[in-house]
Amino acid sequence: MTRLIEELRKLPGIGTKSAQRLAFHVLRSSPDDAEQLASAIRTLKASLRLCSICNNITDVDPCSYCTSPARDQHLVCVVEEPTNIATIEKTRSYAGVYHVLHGTLSPIGGVGPEQLRIANLLTRLPEIDELILATSPTTEGEATARYLVEEVHRVEPRVRVTRIATGVPAGSDIEYADEVTMTRALEGRREL
C-alpha cells in the first residue's frame, strides 16, 4: 500500500492526500478493475514511442502525419511539445507535417541544443521547402527560433525559414496589448 501511494505521488498534480485516496480506491475496486488499470499503464508504455522522423508521440512508426499522402511533406512546422500539434491542428488551416523538439533552449535550465531533437531535423532538410518555426513567443521560444534559423541556413541555405506572427490576439482590443506585443504587431504589419 505504501509503495503504491509513493508511486502515485510521482504523478503531476497528485499530493499525499490524493495518492492515499486513489490507493484506497484501488484497494476497494475489484481485482479485474485493478488488473485493467495496471495493464493499461503497461500497454501504454510498451506501445507508444516517438516517431523516428518527427519525434511526435505515436503507436506506429513513422507516425500518421509523416506517412499521410494528404499532407505536404515538404512543409514542416517545428513545435516545442507534442501537445502543440493539437493547437495547430485545431486551426484546420495547416496541411503540412511537424517536427517536435521536446523542449526549448534554456541556458538557465541547462538545456542546450544537444538536449533537443535538432539533429534529426537537420537530416530532414533536403526534403523540406519551408520550415515554420512555431515555438512560443517567450524568451526561450524566441532563442530557440533564432538558433534554429542559423543552423538550418548553415546546413541548407535553400530552405525557407519562417516564424509565426506575434501580435494582438484575434477578438482582443488593442487597449489590452502590452508594449512588446504592440511593438511586434506594428513591426509585423502586412500590406493589404
Next chain:
Amino acid sequence: MTRLIEELRKLPGIGTKSAQRLAFHVLRSSPDDAEQLASAIRTLKASLRLCSICNNITDVDPCSYCTSPARDQHLVCVVEEPTNIATIEKTRSYAGVYHVLHGTLSPIGGVGPEQLRIANLLTRLPEIDELILATSPTTEGEATARYLVEEVHRVEPRVRVTRIATGVPAGSDIEYADEVTMTRALEGRREL
C-alpha cells in the same frame, strides 16, 4: 442638491449612492474648493477640442503630433479612440502621426461610415505614403479596416495600406492561443 446628484449620476461608474456621497462632499467643502471644481470642469470643456487634422483630443489645434517636426508626417496610424494613441506611444517604436476615427463601423449599433471621422482622413491622403490600420482585431475593427482599405485605394491608389499583425501575444505560450489567433499567426508568418 437634488440637481447636483442627478448631474453626478450621469458620470460613468457613479450610481445614486456615490453621487450622494460626492454631493455631500461638495456641500461640506469650502466655497473656494467648490468653485475650483466647477471652473475646472468649465475650462476643460472650453479648452479641449478635437485636432482638425487627426481628431485627437487636444488643447491646441493642430495637436502636438500633427505639428511635430520630429515625426514622419507621411506615416499615419489609424486608431479607433484617442486612448489608443497612448497604447501605441508606449511602444516607443512609432514615429509617425495618427488619425482617430472615434469609433468603429457597427451595422448592429447603427454606426455607418458617416458617423466616423473618415471624410477628413480621405482629404489627408495626398500627404500620406503609408497608412497603418491599427483598429482592434475584433469583428468591428476588422470590418472597419476592410472598409478603409477599399475607400483609400479608391481615392488614392498610390497610398500603401498596412494592417497590424494578429498573432500570439509576446511572452505567451502557443498552447493558450485560440484557433482564430493561431490561424492568423500561421497565415501572417514572416521569413527570417
